[in-house]
Amino acid sequence: MKTVLLLDDARSIRSVYAEVIRQAGFDAQTASSAEEGLQYIVDHGTPDLIVTDINMPGISGLEFCKRVRHVAKHTPIIVMSALSDKGMVAEAKTVGVQGWMLKPVEPEYFLNKLRSVLGEIQALSS
Template sequence: MGGILIVDDAAFMRMMIKDILTKNGFKVCGEAENGAVAVDVYSDLKPDLVVMDITMPEMDGIEAVKKIKAKDSSAKIIMCSAMGQQAMVIDAIQAGARDFIVKPFQPERVVEAVKKALG
């Protein structure tokens, strides 16, 4: 299917990211409100890229990255983190994430990270 899967427990954050991506010509193929849902829908949607929040209920972004990478070693994932989550970002990168963007989002930085990850 392709496109980008947006994972964040805050609906307004998903909307904000979706808005930035669609305005810049990217296709959003799905959304998930936590890591557990993201892992479930990943196989169905086969996204080109996942934009994943780090802190979420049920299953956090780091755990979800590990599970998605176990299913698909070529999965491309970018993490979203709040200020002060550097240690978690490092964990996520070690788990297989490609890059990270920091909230509050700067549209240029989001677009740059997505373009870079999609190569």
């Protein structure tokens, strides 16, 4: 079973999308901050996919992505954000972010994006 690590400081966002992930047959792990997400990786290893908010208190989602790249160079990362900042999107791509979704994200679109990115990674490793 593929594991998806979902980071968002909003409990309601984590709850809704974690349930969408679980209903699709994936293992959903959540973190309310980048610090928690990094600790999850230290404690449990790298998940198959990471979905992170970009604006969080403490370490930003973008900084989280940069730090993840030091320990998990090939783990796919998708960013969810209420912001559509072209500069931030470009910077996220430089650290290997595979996707950007604008909040609010429809559950069906969210799931299709996850499946698409996981499918691309699986095809590359075959």
